[in-house]
Amino acid sequence: MLAIFPPPDDRFSPGCDAVPDPRPGDARWCVFRGADLLLLQRHHADAPSLLDEPAVAGLSMLRSHHVGRLDGHPALVGELAPGTELPEGVIASNLRAAATVLPSAEWTAAALGSQVLHWDRTNRFCGDCGTRMTQPDPAERAKRCGHCGHVVYPRVSPCIIVLIHDGPRMLLTRQASWPAGRYGLVAGFVEAGESLESCVRREVAEETGLLVDEITYQGSQPWPFPHQLMMGFVARHAGGEVVLRDGELEEARWFEPGALPTLPPRLSIARSLIEDFLRRAR
Known part of the structure; x- marks a missing residue:
């Protein structure tokens, strides 16, 4: 099985207490302005981090929530109005890009915060x-x-994502909206009344025309875009030829381990499934 993703990190523990009033001076903030996550980078050479209380002192939040504790300090999430001017030393990123520069505990807090804000905003x-x-x-x-x-x-939306293999080769897919040359795995939402294994078979058949068996659970990942829970599987090709059926995919191809295209980013369970399969295939 895959390691738990994201890996356990004692720096962050989730929670749902009320936002303290007055706000504590040692709070760490996951602040969003639209889709942008705001990061603190007072000097160009500094590694970006979540905002501290001094950085948000002059900001007016549309909504805020407590999401846990980070390094023993309250971890809060807040949302700004679009167009809010950023304080000096604060830069705008997005959640996916932030995963490449933030420590895992800080990104996990921000990912949870993003889901909490979405829930609050859409359930007024x-x-x-x-x-x-x-x-x-x-x-x-x-x-x-x-x-x-x-x-x-x-809201938590269960999804499957599956690596399909035929001996050493694996089926990789791409959508037209992805960066040029990047491939990923078959994935889709679980429907009401459907088991995870049935969802794997249905999604694979709908998207690629293939049949699969030996469906094996590998691990899971919360995916805050906006509220998926990705459950990863490996399955064996059991028959059929690749036929793109539902229009969701631009391409689906078999790849040998030594001739892979650009893969999904390392923050994703898709990348973890692929790398784990390659390790076991050696």
Whole structure:
């Protein structure tokens, strides 16, 4: 099996306490402005980091939440209005790019914060009665409608991602929206009433026309774009020829281990599945 992704890191522990008032002076902040994650880089040679309390002192947050503790300090997430001017020493990145420059604990906190903000932003009104949702649940990450009692939790969308192999070669796919030359793996959302293994078979058949067997679970990864839980599998090609069926893929090809294209970024479970398969195939 794959190592847990992201790997356990004692620097960050998630939590859902209320945002302290007044805010603690030692808080670490995951601040978003639209899709941008703001990072602190006071000097060009400095490694970027999450914002500290002095960096956010003059910023007005549309919404904020407690997401846990980072290095023993409160870890908070906040959202700014679009177009907010950035303080000196603060730069804008995006969550995917930040994974290449932030320590894993800081990126994990920011990824959780991104999902919490999305949940808060998209559940401002009760889905049952339409009343504005203003009552947080003090015991867990949830919103409770003060009118009808309906409770809303952060959404988690289960997805499968699968490496299909035929002996030493593997099937890699690409979508037209990806960077030129980059390939990845078959993936898709689990439908209601469907097991994970059934989802693997269906997604592979729908996207590539192939049949698979020997479906084996490998590991999982929370993927905050915006709220997926990716569950990784390896499966053996059991029949059929590649036929692109549902229009989602631009290409699907078999690759030998010694002639691979550009692979998914290292932060992704797709890359971990590929690298683990290559290690075991040696």
